[in-house]
């Protein structure tokens with residue numbers, strides 16, 4: 292039994308696709324359904340049974356720390372215990388910093404150092420699963436039972452797949468998973484090995500960290516997580532699990548996705564009671 296307790300949430304990227312909004316507000320804090328996008332990842336992690344999240348942030352994005360130190364969902368901030376809001380999905384959070392945005396692989400490697408040499412989940416906070424924690428939960432269960440690293444895959448059209456790491460599939464794995472024997476990152480038109488592309492949930496064993504440690508980022512370029520996964524797929528083995536419609540994945544790192552997520556969550560926003568602030572407390576006391 293290999294229970295994963297820690298998730299790394301990389302949040303140190305530049306968010307160039309959402310400029311100029313991200314010149315003022317980090318994309319991980321742009322609101323979806325009335326709360327910062329990263330809060331959806333924290334909620335999903337807690338609901339899936341993760342006990343601690345390591346957020347990889349940037350010193351250029353102090354608002355992320357500020358949000359985390361005020362969030363009622365965050366149970367222990369920067370290792371100091373605070374009150375738990377009863378009944379809420381709360382979670383321990385640590386923040387580490389990536390000095391330069393040197394790629395997702397580099398951010399995951401930094402977060403992993405804080406987690407220690409064990410299996411971790413990786414959750415991209417700009418990909419929301421509006422359907423809740425079921426996908427992550429089942430990835431964690433697969434890993435606990437079989438020990439293999441597992442990544443989430445979605446089916447994309449031939450036009451869309453060029454924006455993703457396209458998986459080369461080696462046949463069916465256990466319990467509805469797929470065996471992966473490699474990836475082609477952002478394939479040119481007609482070059483994708485399959486229509487299955489990497490999406491933002493991963494449960495990875497320490498063998499992936501070893502490969503990440505050994506990889507050198509090309510000068511002035513980024514360290515790619517897909518490159519590390521490609522190497523692991525051919526050596527240690529890697530499984531894929533397909534997203535289903537009820538997972539309701541939305542990429543809020545682009546304006547159409549952000550808009551789609553906000554429209555989809557409009558109903559939940561309408562039913563939410565207002566959150567009491569300091570001025571409410573004063574007027575209640577008076």
Ligand code: UTP
Pocket residue numbers: 301302303304305306307308309319347389391392393394395397398415416417544
């Ligand atoms: P993205 O590639 O979607 O984010 O990375 P980005 O680079 O910020 O976006 P664009 O392309 O410039 O618009 C997915 C996640 O990984 C984080 C991002 O913050 C995002 O949450 N990331 C990316 C890092 O933490 N560090 C990096 O060097 C790159």
